[in-house]
Amino acid sequence: MSSAVGTPGPARRLVAQAGLLDAETAGADVAPAIARDEVASACAAISVLRHVATYTYQVPITRMEHRLVVIPRRVHGDQRRIEHRFRVLVDEARDPTLLHTGTDAFGNTVVDIHAHGVDDRISFETTAVLSRVLGEPGPRWHHGAVDPRTALTSPGAALSRAARDTDGPGGDTDRARRVMARVAEHVAYGKGATGVRTTAAEAWDMGRGVCQDMAHVMIAMCTELGIPARYASGHLVGEGASHAWVEVLDAATGAVTAFDPTHDRVTDLRYVTVAVGRDYSDVSPTAGTVWADAASGGRLEIRKEFRVVSVGMRKREEEHDAANG
Incomplete structure (x- = not known):
């Protein structure tokens, strides 16, 4: 149809x-x-x-x-x-x-x-x-309304260093795309290794996690680089559980782009957003x-x-x- x-x-x-x-x-x-x-x-x-x-x-x-x-x-x-x-x-x-x-x-x-x-x-x-x-206008975002740092998205020394090593020229959207690729490369998907209280720093050190961990890691890295990022929770066609990804605000253009570090891609019509917040605890x-x-x-x-x-x-x-x- x-x-x-x-x-x-x-x-x-x-x-x-x-x-x-x-x-x-x-x-x-x-x-x-x-x-x-x-x-x-x-x-x-x-x-x-x-x-x-x-x-x-x-x-x-x-x-x-x-x-x-x-x-x-x-x-x-x-x-x-x-x-x-x-x-x-x-x-x-x-x-x-x-x-x-x-x-x-x-x-x-x-x-x-x-x-x-x-x-x-x-x-x-x-x-x-x-x-x-x-092609319609992206999500509204009142950046700065809340402190982006949370216990779940605090980077720690190793993750902060990885963020700086990943950064390069370009606008916030291009920089975030590099961060997404780095997260997808370093953090392997695997159930059972992490829980809802696992921090971004812990997931990075383990090199393993599920979608919420990868979202937390990407948010931590983006925040470390001064790129506005937030947690998005919703569903993806073909997956049984709920899914998580990251929305990034390009400060220069005002454009909001949704990145899925679990699949290393920008989201499309296969996704539906239920909620956004700073981390998983905001949108559980x-x-x-x-x-x-x-x-x-x-x-x-x-x-x-x-x-x-x-x-x-x-x-x-x-x-x-x-x-x-």
Whole structure:
């Protein structure tokens, strides 16, 4: 399912299929996914996200307070949240849980949950329909509003030295591209070696980590070089877990570019941004506290599907036209 996209501006927007959100919530596959290679060469896309986080407990929970950052931002540069639905389910039934939806200091959508009397399981289900059109203005960035240094992105001596050795001529975007390549070269992807409290300096010294570690390392190096950088959390087509990358502000041009050091590339329509912050702790998808009458070990299970269901192919058409005179 693809449609041609013509001139720049609002006319380039694709139209989401009617009833797509309802169908996704019901689990009906009414819109098959577009192949990843086709998405990568497109200039506009409609995508669907369904994310379910389920906590299972060994004993009944008397009280729960939870913070969720799982709903994609309403507007983020060329990304628009067309519609979304958020549900709390306990034992597969709608629960009259008290929840409040607002925004944090970074403009992210945050849901605060207050639940009582959870027997053994509670689920948080997010469904969203999103659109992206390449070439539209990038994300807004109020640089300097917060201190970019955090415990997770402090570089340490070895990482600071590596940042300076990597730096060279050019604007912030070109310099950040070199940093990304250096991170991808030095830090090998591997699960189990790091955790949510692993710092950028520790990940660099180990030379191993997951996407959040590589994002922290790149942010630390960019900050060391005076390049504004921030953490981005979201999803990538074809990957089961959430993903992390880095947004960089070019101070001279005002342009914001998203770099994915895990894959050593600039992001494209295969990505959807949920939240931005200084590091992982600002945008952790799920965090909270539970109370019980006895010790309770909890288990978190994430089920996610993110797929692109419609694309505009203006890029490919223009290349074909140019090749044929």
